[in-house]
Amino acid sequence: MLEVLPLIACILIAFSIGSNDTSNAFGICIGAGIITFRRAVYLLGVFVFIGGILQGKNVMKTVGRELVSINVLILSIALLVSAFMIVFANWKRLPVSSHQAIIGSLVGAGMALGASVRYDTLLKIIESWIISPLGSMLLAMVVYSICEILFRRMPLFKVERILRTLLLLNGMIIAYNTGANELATALGPIVYYGILTPIEAVAVGTLMLWLGAMCLSSRVIETVGKGITSLDAFSGFSAQFSAGMNVLIFTTLGMPVSTTYCIIGGIMGVGILKGVETVRFDLLKRIMLSWILTPLLSFATCYLISLLSIS
């Protein structure tokens, strides 16, 4: 019976990722009129499923097997707290990383309940969280500079057409990453505890994510896309492409990293290149605060709840 709780929490997290990350993947495309919302959601579903099936196992293994030795109580507390935090953050329009909430919760519950926590894996994950947005920032600067040189020599209508195609391809890459990394982080613990097989987990997860996208997406992108620095299609492409490539690399390494933070890093890179004064540091501070607080808060909450559950 207790095994149902982590499953419900996972379904809730997948639903929230869907409501949150359609905007990461296809927000710019929908806003630019390249694709309709409905088509974007269908594409998201397809690529999330492909990502989950082809590369989801790497991240699932890190989160579900190599971080904490899981039991059903750890799983239930960690995933329920993560689900609550992610849903709350979406409701409040905060760009909170689902990875950070899940990892913080698993480690918090694991430590409180005396499970063995592999600190070398935890350290690697934290390093990935730091390196991935910085990597996106640098890559976005390089991509933006290269595109500026290439596009300068091309006629306008050709540039426009290429940009539209690239933005759509970017969306597909991000959608793929959502399945291979974001969703895999949420599904890893239940797969390695044996509640579902990887294929079952990816199928259920994709379905719930798709429903979340259909019902509640298009919220956080307003903060991410428009808030930090003024974003045109060209800058949007550079930021999104660098984030997509970065997450793809980290997915191959099995590291759960946030697409949202990578896109923020990419936008920062483009912003710095355009002139530091275009970057809104007040908003960036808020995002950085959320970056630090999310894992700490999920860790502390799960730690306390787990201690209470023992006593």
Add this chain to the structure above:
Amino acid sequence: MFWRLKLGRGKEGEIISLFREHITIIRDACELFLECIREKDRVTISEVCEMEKLGDTIRREIVLKLYDGAFLPGIRGNLYRLAETLDEVLDTVEDAAIMFMMIPELDEGVMAKCVRIAEINLKMADELLKTFEALRNESDLRDRTIKIRIMEEEVDAIKREIFRRLMETDVQSFWQGMAIYNFIRHLTNVSDLIEDAGDIIQILNVSLR
């Protein structure tokens, strides 16, 4: 979807064709206007009004398609401005044609200069069409817009000469003078507006870079 993006069809291709058609109508209107004032034909010139109506329809179609989400948002604003400016060019050619039907016969010297302006307007419309087409296959449009600007400056110089000559001419009534003034003003405004359209195309060209 990909084949549409690849071949440039869909809404974007339709808008490009509509713009091409719009500028071609301007060119044809300028040509008809030139022939009519050269031949002093005050009947056929009324066909310019029909062309203006056609231009209006095209402008509306362009605006609706842009509203439907054709092209990236970064260039939609300038495409809209271009459609509006092209419409103003046709309006002004129509105004000049209407005034031509009302004014008495002008002094030969003045008329020759008016014909020269109409010739330049036609050349400018040709150049505008080439500049717009260049958005598909050229990256630097500066030389083309400079050509348009040089022609506009020539029109400005002729306009000053016309007014200098007209000041020495007697008119029968205030309204006749007013009609002649309006004819010259509309005729010379055509080049101003074509120059504006050329500038918008140039802005469009750098807007995504």
